[in-house]
Amino acid sequence: PGKQFAGAEGFGQIVVGAGSEAFDAGFLAGADDYLTKPFSTRELLARVQGTLALAQLRAEAARREQEFQAHTANILESIDEAFVAVDEEWRITYCNARAEQIYGKRREDLLGQNFWEVFPEARGTIFEREYRRVMSTREPIFLEARFVPLGGWFEVNGRPLSTGGVAFYFRDVTEKRKAAALVAGQKQALELAVDGSPLNSILDILARTAELQSDGQISACVLLLDSN
Numbered sequence: 001p002g003k004q005f006a007g008a009e010g011f012g013q014i015v016v017g018a019g020s021e022a023f024d025a026g027f028l029a030g031a032d033d034y035l036t037k038p039f040s041t042r043e044l045l046a047r048v049q050g051t052l053a054l055a056q057l058r059a060e061a062a063r064r065e066q067e068f069q070a071h072t073a074n075i076l077e078s079i080d081e082a083f084v085a086v087d088e089e090w091r092i093t094y095c096n097a098r099a100e101q102i103y104g105k106r107r108e109d110l111l112g113q114n115f116w117e118v119f120p121e122a123r124g125t126i127f128e129r130e131y132r133r134v135m136s137t138r139e140p141i142f143l144e145a146r147f148v149p150l151g152g153w154f155e156v157n158g159r160p161l162s163t164g165g166v167a168f169y170f171r172d173v174t175e176k177r178k179a180a181a182l183v184a185g186q187k188q189a190l191e192l193a194v195d196g197s198p199l200n201s202i203l204d205i206l207a208r209t210a211e212l213q214s215d216g217q218i219s220a221c222v223l224l225l226d227s228n
Helices: 020-028 041-078 097-103 126-137 174-194 199-213
Strands: 002-007 010-017 033-036 082-086 092-095 141-147 152-160 166-172
Touching (some): 126 152, 126 166
Antiparallel strands (some): 002 010, 082 092, 152 166
């Protein structure tokens, strides 16, 4: 038999018995302590106090864990980067609001799903190779590459998790790359002009810059015609 009692932080149970079978059965059932007959009232009270103290510690630890998880979630929802976590089986365990926006999918449709089944177009790409590498080696990775299905360039940081899975922080850097390419193209064209390079060379640089700005959606060509 077991003596169950309630404290301020929950319930506890002490198994009372006279043999090893009662001891085994009690702890298999989740008892907190074991008391062998015969016992005194003082001994019972001491065991109850000890078990209540243990229950309070457990409740406090659970409360702190919940607070930590809530705090972590608040941080992940407030950052500009998209965040996705997967377990060892590549099941998606968490994604923040920014990831929903980039993926164009609802969180409810992502959680619990296998990452490679949700994004089959990622198979065979540099993303799959690097993602699987961080999972197998447990070493962080960083890459910047174009992901055609999402129509842009992405900067990704992959980190192993202590739970065995992997977390990915990523951001769309398409506009950043376009801006850098525009500045570089203009600078190169200006340097050619200052050096007295032929006009067709300068215009060719500007055409290539325009192509980069379109992310491969247009092909630019410049024709020079004389007045005749």
